[in-house]
Amino acid sequence: MPFKSSRPVSGEEEQMYQNLEVIPIHSEDGTIEHVCLCVYDVTIQASQQQELKRVSQKLEEEHQSQKVLIKKLEDAQGQLIQSEKMASIGQLSAGIAHEINNPVGFITSNLQTLSDYFNSLEKVLKSITQTIGQSKDTALNEACQKILKQGQVDFILEDTAELITESLEGSSRVMSIVKNLKEFSHVDRSEWSYANLENCIESTLKIINNEIKYNITLEKHYAANVPDVFCQPMQINQVLLNILVNASHAIKGEGTITITLQSAGDDFVEIHIRDTGCGIPEEIRERIFEPFFTTKPVGSGTGLGLSVSYGIINKHNGTISVTSEVGKGSEFTIRLPVNPSAEAVDNTDAKAM
Incomplete structure (x- = not known):
């Protein structure tokens, strides 16, 4: 029972809280002659x-x-x-x-x-x-x-x-x-710089974790002593994103995506991304890097992902290729020079479209 307090327990108390217990006192014949009131301060x-x-x-x-x-x-x-x-x-x-x-x-x-x-x-x-x-x-x-x-x-x-x-x-x-x-x-690294491609792969995998964590087994093979590559890291991440998302979409049900990073001689680095998806029919394989070409249903993609990726890798003086077998899966190979030509680096206004 709250009561207005004329003597608060502390300077912060505005009310006193008391428990009131009523105890009847019976006479010998069972009637209530008195009542005992017990008041407890529980503020x-x-x-x-x-x-x-x-x-x-x-x-x-x-x-x-x-x-x-x-x-x-x-x-x-x-x-x-x-x-x-x-x-x-x-x-x-x-x-x-x-x-x-x-x-x-x-x-x-x-x-x-x-x-x-x-x-x-x-x-x-x-x-x-x-x-x-x-x-x-x-x-x-x-x-x-x-x-x-x-x-x-x-x-x-x-x-x-x-x-x-x-x-x-x-x-x-x-x-x-x-x-x-x-x-x-890498919003602070849009310019050309040396990048560790293993870090690029790992950061991209974190972004698409939702796409692959439930039904896809991920296998990674990173060779030792792979040199850093002089590139535009954000654009390389874009390429990796496009290929990895396509690989995850190609897998119906459970499957595996295998990523291999290795040196190719002293001057090049290669990234292989292989999936166990549906594969790409031979008759359309040569067209997958064309702008607006897509095998997805209408509304599911613009057909620019691989075209953009091709342009980015080409601007880095690299190559991107694919091998595929229907029903068994596809493998994309990205080959990048450790040091692209001075002309490629200077051409910072080029658009990968």
């Missing part, structure tokens, strides 16, 4: 319960915000996978990183602060409960236990701890996805 316990509920509610709101952010980010990843133009991917990744990092930062900070608050409140509540439990006042002890049970304090403590853990895990997941997008797009 501190009530305040602690209210604060715990407030923290739990706020934490639940933060947790829901995390779920919304994760859903939006996964949707953005889906859009990124379908994108077939290098510039769009870079801009989208940069926008995601900028828009997501800021709210995730303060959400994570708030969650950590709430965790500290919760730990403090939990310690205080347990200390109060222990102190009352050691009291010789049996009635007070019983009243305290009754309040704790009615307020489901044990459940609130346990559930709040789980909410904190889940929310922090969600925050970590968002930051990890954003990091992968940054590594994939």
Whole structure:
């Protein structure tokens, strides 16, 4: 029962909370002659319960915000996978990183602060409960236990701890996805630079993880001492993305994608991407690098992915080729020079279209 307090327990208390227990006193003939009123001051316990509920509610709101952010980010990843133009991917990744990092930062900070608050409140509540439990006042002890049970304090403590853990895990997941997008797009590395192709492959695989994680077995064979290649890393990632997505779409049901990275003499590096998909019929194999040519149903692709990839590799003085057998799968081979010609590097305005 809340009462307006003329003597608050602390400077922060505006009301006193008291439990009122009415005990009838019977006479010898069974009639009630007197009534005993027992009033217990439970202001501190009530305040602690209210604060715990407030923290739990706020934490639940933060947790829901995390779920919304994760859903939006996964949707953005889906859009990124379908994108077939290098510039769009870079801009989208940069926008995601900028828009997501800021709210995730303060959400994570708030969650950590709430965790500290919760730990403090939990310690205080347990200390109060222990102190009352050691009291010789049996009635007070019983009243305290009754309040704790009615307020489901044990459940609130346990559930709040789980909410904190889940929310922090969600925050970590968002930051990890954003990091992968940054590594994939290399928005700060659009110029020519030496790139480790193994890193390019790995960052691209992280982006398409949703496409392959359920039904595709991934095999990777990276040779030792493969030299870095002087290239435009974001464009090479675009090529890898196009080929890997096509490979995953070619596999109906379960299958395998095998990626091999190796040196080809002292001056070239090769990437082989082999799938166990449906394969490409011989009569259309020579046309797959033509603009707007696609074997997918209408509305499922623009037919520019492999054409863009061909243009990018050609601009790097490299080659891209395919071997395929219907019913057994296809293998794409990308061959890049470690150091392309000066003319290729200087021609930075060339468009891979």
